[in-house]
Amino acid sequence: MQPESLSFVLVGHVDHGKSTLIGRLLHDTNSLPDGKMEEIQEAARAEGRELEFGYIVDHLREERERGVTIDTAQTFFSSDTRDYVIIDAPGHKQFIKNMITGASQAEAAVLICSAAEGVQEQTRRHAYVIHMLGLDQVLVLYNKMDMVDYSEERFREVRRELREFLARLGIRPTLEVPISASRGDNVATRSLNMPWYDGPTALTALDKFRKIPPATEKALRFPVQDVYHVDGVELTAGRVESGILRKGQTLRFMPGGRALAVKEIRQYLSEGLPQAEAGECVGLALDGDAPRRGRVGCPADDAPQPTRRFQATIFWLSPLPFEPDRGELTFKCATQEEPCRIAALRRRIDSGTLESLDAEDGRLMETEVGEVLLETDEPVVLESFYDVQELGRFVLLRGHDVVAGGIVTHTAGDAAPAHHETIS
Amino acid sequence: MDHLTELENKSIYIIRESYNQFDKIAALWSVGKDSTTLIWLCMKAFFGQVPFPVVYIDTSFHFQEMYDFRDYCVDRWDLDLIVARNDQALAAGMGPENKLECCTALKTQALKDCIAQYGFEALLLGIRRDEHGIRAKERYFSPRDQKFQWDYENQPPELWDQYSARADEETHIRVHPLLHWREVDIWRYIQREGLEVVPLYFAADGMRYRSLGCQSCCAPVASEAATVDEIIAEIETSSIAERAGRAQDKEDAYTMQKLRALGYM
Ligand SMILES: Nc1nc2c(ncn2[C@@H]2O[C@H](COP(=O)(O)OP(=O)(O)O)[C@@H](O)[C@H]2O)c(=O)[nH]1
Numbered sequence: 001m002q003p004e005s006l007s008f009v010l011v012g013h014v015d016h017g018k019s020t021l022i023g024r025l026l027h028d029t030n031s032l033p034d035g036k037m038e039e040i041q042e043a044a045r046a047e048g049r050e051l052e053f054g055y056i057v058d059h060l061r062e063e064r065e066r067g068v069t070i071d072t073a074q075t076f077f078s079s080d081t082r083d084y085v086i087i088d089a090p091g092h093k094q095f096i097k098n099m100i101t102g103a104s105q106a107e108a109a110v111l112i113c114s115a116a117e118g119v120q121e122q123t124r125r126h127a128y129v130i131h132m133l134g135l136d137q138v139l140v141l142y143n144k145m146d147m148v149d150y151s152e153e154r155f156r157e158v159r160r161e162l163r164e165f166l167a168r169l170g171i172r173p174t175l176e177v178p179i180s181a182s183r184g185d186n187v188a189t190r191s192l193n194m195p196w197y198d199g200p201t202a203l204t205a206l207d208k209f210r211k212i213p214p215a216t217e218k219a220l221r222f223p224v225q226d227v228y229h230v231d232g233v234e235l236t237a238g239r240v241e242s243g244i245l246r247k248g249q250t251l252r253f254m255p256g257g258r259a260l261a262v263k264e265i266r267q268y269l270s271e272g273l274p275q276a277e278a279g280e281c282v283g284l285a286l287d288g289d290a291p292r293r294g295r296v297g298c299p300a301d302d303a304p305q306p307t308r309r310f311q312a313t314i315f316w317l318s319p320l321p322f323e324p325d326r327g328e329l330t331f332k333c334a335t336q337e338e339p340c341r342i343a344a345l346r347r348r349i350d351s352g353t354l355e356s357l358d359a360e361d362g363r364l365m366e367t368e369v370g371e372v373l374l375e376t377d378e379p380v381v382l383e384s385f386y387d388v389q390e391l392g393r394f395v396l397l398r399g400h401d402v403v404a405g406g407i408v409t410h411t412a413g414d415a416a417p418a419h420h421e422t423i424s
Numbered sequence: 425m426d427h428l429t430e431l432e433n434k435s436i437y438i439i440r441e442s443y444n445q446f447d448k449i450a451a452l453w454s455v456g457k458d459s460t461t462l463i464w465l466c467m468k469a470f471f472g473q474v475p476f477p478v479v480y481i482d483t484s485f486h487f488q489e490m491y492d493f494r495d496y497c498v499d500r501w502d503l504d505l506i507v508a509r510n511d512q513a514l515a516a517g518m519g520p521e522n523k524l525e526c527c528t529a530l531k532t533q534a535l536k537d538c539i540a541q542y543g544f545e546a547l548l549l550g551i552r553r554d555e556h557g558i559r560a561k562e563r564y565f566s567p568r569d570q571k572f573q574w575d576y577e578n579q580p581p582e583l584w585d586q587y588s589a590r591a592d593e594e595t596h597i598r599v600h601p602l603l604h605w606r607e608v609d610i611w612r613y614i615q616r617e618g619l620e621v622v623p624l625y626f627a628a629d630g631m632r633y634r635s636l637g638c639q640s641c642c643a644p645v646a647s648e649a650a651t652v653d654e655i656i657a658e659i660e661t662s663s664i665a666e667r668a669g670r671a672q673d674k675e676d677a678y679t680m681q682k683l684r685a686l687g688y689m
């Protein structure tokens with residue numbers, strides 16, 4: 001039996017207790033190697049430091065920096081029900097690029113917020129990123145409850161503030177747990193210090209995250225990745241991004257709209273597949289010349305209108321700001337690639353406060369968010385991110401560098417953004 | 425979709441992306457379980473024919489079983505094999521007496537020369553994120569600069585299967601299609617696919633090899649696992665602690681770090 005495995009990204013303001021929580025989880029789930037704890041205790045004593053749980057992770061990290069081989073324990077641990085991969089994201093502002101990379105590979109997010117310090121800038125910025133990446137499973141941990149005398153009132157106060165911010169982003173936390181990472185309250189074991197709290201521990205709350213099923217119920221979208229010639233047969237290779245592709249079906253390859261019947265669906269050693277589902281990489285034998293990379297196969301009766309102008313929200317990732325008169329950008333979505341430009345910057349937002357900034361000069365700085373009108377040279381096939389994520393998310397390149405990540409909020413250039421898509 | 429199928433599809437997508445982006449590409453194949461899994465995934469990605477060369481770095485000190493297995497696979501899968509060997513250093517008597525120098529000459533330099541000779545822009549490698557601490561920082565597409573070095577503090581962001589195909593100055597890109605696999609996933613996949621591996625992985629007389637390389641520098645570990653099933657059971661039941669207990673010793677780890685700084689994989 002393969003146990004289920006779920007990856008989550010751990011985010012939060014620096015010093016709110018991420019390392020301590022990881023150390024605590026590893027320790028309390030017995031995921032630390034034998035002897036490791038003693039070794040760490042010894043090292044702490046030698047340095048004249050008191051042993052804290054965060055020190056476990058510091059110690060492992062330091063080993064990592066030195067390039068010393070270490071076990072898998074620091075990123076993998078198991079509860080009674082499944083395996084977890086922790087994607088640890090540094091809390092400093094300059095690491096936002098790594099945080100986004102990590103979060104884009106996660107299935108869920110854990111946001112840690114100190115009940116002592118309260119909601120801070122990176123708490124909000126990370127929440128914004130979680131929202132933008134479409135991670136809708138969010139566990140909020142209110143940490144350092146021991147520093148506020150396990151006060152229910154303080155917990156409610158910080159929770160109210162964070163809930164209010166999250167609500168503006170449309171995030172409803174899956175669960176909210178008051179913990180003390182350093183003392184272990186409500187992490188893996190229920191705390192006796194907070195009798196007023198009767199919800200799950202952090203570990204049981206993690207077990208409540210769902211595995212995200214592939215997008216099989218959505219409309220079929222099959223972006224062409226490449227074309228191969230195998231034993232005299234032309235195979236159109238790609239991954240089914242959403243929906244189900246069936247043998248015998250006629251696909252329209254957009255833009256252009258050429259209709260081609262699927263004669264055969266192949267994987268190596270299984271030639272005659274009846275169908276392929278979202279997430280599967282296959283090769284298609286079609287009854288005509290293979291379409292080129294970037295074309296998107298859609299059901300003949302449900303093909304979207306390709307577009308050159310659309311609305312999007314982008315997160316600027318480059319230390320070099322976006323300047324309207326500095327060259328072209330490249331738009332990449334699934335396997336589509338097109339030169340593009342930002343035709344209008346409608347709103348410029350500080351991702352750490354959600355405040356609107358002056359958008360007059362059309363510039364965007366690192367970590368800023370822009371609500372923009374994008375214009376590609378040739379039409380592209382898109383979906384609203386809220387309908388089909390796989391064709392509603394993209395990156396922008398300047399030269400060879402990825403400078404922004406973005407989501408499509410409206411596939412038409414002129415429509416008013418729907419209510420839930422704007423931040424109020 | 426089950427876990428292994430999910431891992432497999434993600435890897436195949438990355439392999440196909442890299443082949444689409446680079447004309448001059450090759451896979452690095454040590455004949456170990458990970459890179460053999462990588463070659464198998466390439467077979468699957470391209471419907472039974474790997475369309476680029478596979479590079480075997482030959483120190484000339486490998487186990488005979490490895491050479492045998494290599495030739496067996498090349499024949500069976502019709503692979504385009506390139507053997508990278510630093511004959512000059514070997515002729516000058518380089519050997520495993522000094523591990524660091526020996527690895528640098530016979531692995532790193534041999535690979536550098538091979539990349540230069542064939543002009544490879546990209547190399548596929550079968551490394552996993554759980555293997556080494558520092559590898560937790562790797563990206564799927566990871567640029568190496570002219571000195572072969574890796575600036576991991578300042579890597580390009582990697583979002584939604586959009587991989588930066590090239591930066592401007594580096595010599596080549598390393599592509600890591602197996603980054604998200606764990607050791608136990610590899611063995612379960614080997615079992616599911618019925619893949620063959622070098623027999624040295626299986627216990628004989630209470631010992632087996634967990635990783636393969638030069639005869640002089642590989643030590644077997646105590647184990648009774650004589651089949652793939654038994655190896656999986658061994659990994660599953662042994663606590664993480666036992667697994668970690670088999671990690672390289674401190675001195676070795678230091679060597680690894682140095683090697684990495686010098687551009688070894
Ligand atoms: N009292 C108390 N201190 C904590 C708790 N969690 C973390 N800390 C302390 O807060 C500081 C920052 O924690 P750390 O885990 O390094 O934060 P990170 O930057 O988010 O990884 C350290 O000094 C920890 O010991 C907690 O639950 N209670």
